[in-house]
Amino acid sequence: MKGLYRRLPGLCLLLAAAMLPAGNVHVVKYESQADVKVFAVRYESQADLCVHRVRYESQARGRDELWHYVKYESQADVKVFFVPYESQADLRVHFVRYESQAGWRREHAWQGRLAGRSS
Numbered sequence: 001m002k003g004l005y006r007r008l009p010g011l012c013l014l015l016a017a018a019m020l021p022a023g024n025v026h027v028v029k030y031e032s033q034a035d036v037k038v039f040a041v042r043y044e045s046q047a048d049l050c051v052h053r054v055r056y057e058s059q060a061r062g063r064d065e066l067w068h069y070v071k072y073e074s075q076a077d078v079k080v081f082f083v084p085y086e087s088q089a090d091l092r093v094h095f096v097r098y099e100s101q102a103g104w105r106r107e108h109a110w111q112g113r114l115a116g117r118s119s
Contacts, residue, residue, distance in 0.1 A: 024057055024075055025068065025069050025076060025078055026071075026075065026076030026078075026079050027069070027079075027081070027082065028073065028079045030081070031081045033073075034080055035078045035079045036078065036079075036080055036081075036114075037082075037088055037089050038089055039091070039092050040095065041086070041092050041094050044094045044101075044105065048092045048093070048105060049103070049104050049105065049110075049114075050094050050095075050101055050103055050104075051066070051093045051094070051095050051102060052095070052099045053066075053069065053095065054067065055068070056068065064111065065102035065103045066099065066102060078114060091110050
């Protein structure tokens with residue numbers, strides 16, 4: 001039982017990280033402020049996720065591939081930091097013009113963790 005109590009804080013952090021929503025995305029200035037480090041790739045075939053930027057928060061809820069950018073960190077469901085090198089990234093994204101092009105291109109640890117949950 002003692003071992004469980006020692007592991008409890010770590011388990012709580014993992015659970016909290018798994019529940020990060022991303023209806024609202026805020027780009028932070030420093031890597032240490034980010035929930036996820038992102039690298040924007042040039043081609044769709046290089047991406048883990050193809051992302052389409054939407055105008056309204058309600059359009060992004062429940063969908064990993066639709067991002068609504070917010071101005072203030074306090075409004076964000078998830079904070080991203082764009083890294084300069086692909087090897088530094090947790091997630092590789094490619095921005096697409098049309099919503100129908102957006103979606104996951106391969107299985108990934110962040111799949112399902114970016115979707116905003118409506119209350």
